[in-house]
Structures are given as structure tokens and as C-alpha cells.
């Protein structure tokens with residue numbers, strides 16, 4: 001996979017993380033990273049299932065204390081996941097909205 005930091009194409013496998021996911025090393029910028037780089041799961045101990053539960057509960061309007069109870073995560077972990085999730089969503093939204101062709105919209109409208 002290409003390096004997410006410098007886009008160098010030839011990265012090498014570089015052992016596994018403590019959670020058992022593949023770690024990569026970029027020979028160009030000398031940084032290591034994993035498959036989940038650039039996702040909200042990167043460098044978190046929380047399982048993807050729990051992240052999903054927290055974000056789902058938040059979308060349905062569950063209180064932060066309620067989310068903490070359902071997921072059995074600490075209040076602060078829940079808040080941190082929701083922050084990360086909403087930042088990520090905002091970035092994706094911004095990137096896609098920028099890519100919209102305004103001429104096409106004007107023509108449709």
C-alpha cells in the first residue's frame with residue numbers, strides 16, 4: 001500500500017502491532033503506519049464494533065452518559081470517539097462538496 005504520509009509507493013511490511021494488525025514502514029519518510037491510518041480506528045484500543053455502537057447511539061440521540069453505559073466505555077472515551085467521528089465526517093463532506101461541478105448543478109436547477 002502507498003505511504004499515507006508522503007505517497008511513496010514502495011512501503012514494506014514491518015511486523016505487527018500489539019493488536020495483531022499489519023504494520024508498514026515507508027523507506028522514503030521512515031514512518032510506520034497501519035491499515036487503519038486515516039480512519040477513526042487508527043491507534044485506538046477500542047474495537048471497531050464498539051466504535052460503531054457509540055456512533056450509532058449518538059446518531060439516535062442517546063445521551064453521552066447513556067452511550068457510556070451501553071458501550072461500557074468511559075465517558076471521555078465516548079466523547080473522544082464522537083469527536084473523531086464528526087471531524088472525519090466533516091472532512092469527507094468538505095472534500096466531496098468541493099468536487100461538485102457547479103455548472104452541472106446550475107444546469108439541473
Ligand SMILES: [Zn+2]
Nearest residue numbers: 003006026029
Ligand atoms: Zn512515506
